[in-house]
Amino acid sequence: MVKTGLFWGSDTGMTEEVVEVLLDIIGCQKVDSFNIFNASVQKIEQYNHLIFGLSTWYDGELQSDWDEFFEQFKSIDFRGKRVALFGLGDQEGYSEYFVDGIGIIGEVIEQNGGKIMGKWSTNGYEFECSKGLYEEGYFFGLAIDEDNQPEQTDDRLQQWVEQLVNEGFLDK
Numbered sequence: 066m067v068k069t070g071l072f073w074g075s076d077t078g079m080t081e082e083v084v085e086v087l088l089d090i091i092g093c094q095k096v097d098s099f100n101i102f103n104a105s106v107q108k109i110e111q112y113n114h115l116i117f118g119l120s121t122w123y124d125g126e127l128q129s130d131w132d133e134f135f136e137q138f139k140s141i142d143f144r145g146k147r148v149a150l151f152g153l154g155d156q157e158g159y160s161e162y163f164v165d166g167i168g169i170i171g172e173v174i175e176q177n178g179g180k181i182m183g184k185w186s187t188n189g190y191e192f193e194c195s196k197g198l199y200e201e202g203y204f205f206g207l208a209i210d211e212d213n214q215p216e217q218t219d220d221r222l223q224q225w226v227e228q229l230v231n232e233g234f235l236d237k
């Protein structure tokens with residue numbers, strides 16, 4: 066079984082809660098989960114299968130622990146690695162910066178040779194701008210809005226994991 070490395074960061078615990086649900090859906094025996102606060106470049110480099118999760122703060126900035134780690138993150142060689150992203154944000158309160166974080170780290174991953182898995186449709190969201198857009202109609206990864214659409218989170222996670230299975234990224 067290929068183990069997936071899941072690295073996440075959370076300021077007020079929302080992303081952390083989503084991680085718990087995600088681990089339940091995927092099966093925690095398939096995933097090694099790390100708070101990015103305690104992580105290192107070497108730890109990330111041990112995995113060819115990666116999931117990164119983060120929220121966006123202060124008008125389009127990375128969650129604080131991701132922000133501190135970002136200079137080191139940019140040095141990671143992602144060639145041969147497949148990476149799925151999920152981001153938390155608030156599409157009403159921060160409509161011009163909705164889930165920018167997944168775009169900020171997604172671009173680094175692509176520039177450094179990684180392959181992005183699990184791109185997610187923008188259907189069902191209303192926002193003005195997002196650096197999290199991979200292309201017209203698609204985010205770099207799963208967008209979750211616990212502030213305005215918490216009732217959709219579990220379904221979105223379930224569907225995203227199914228998509229990742231169909232893309233051959235996760236085992237059934």
Ligand SMILES: Cc1cc2nc3c(=O)[nH]c(=O)nc-3n(C[C@H](O)[C@H](O)[C@H](O)COP(=O)(O)O)c2cc1C
Binds near residue numbers: 075
């Ligand atoms: C001061 C503040 C700034 C925020 N800035 C953004 C933002 O620029 N873009 C966005 O999509 N969400 C923004 N949010 C919403 C958070 O990303 C959202 O509440 C998220 O669920 C927090 O997750 P966490 O507790 O895991 O950090 C902001 C929230 C606050 C309180």
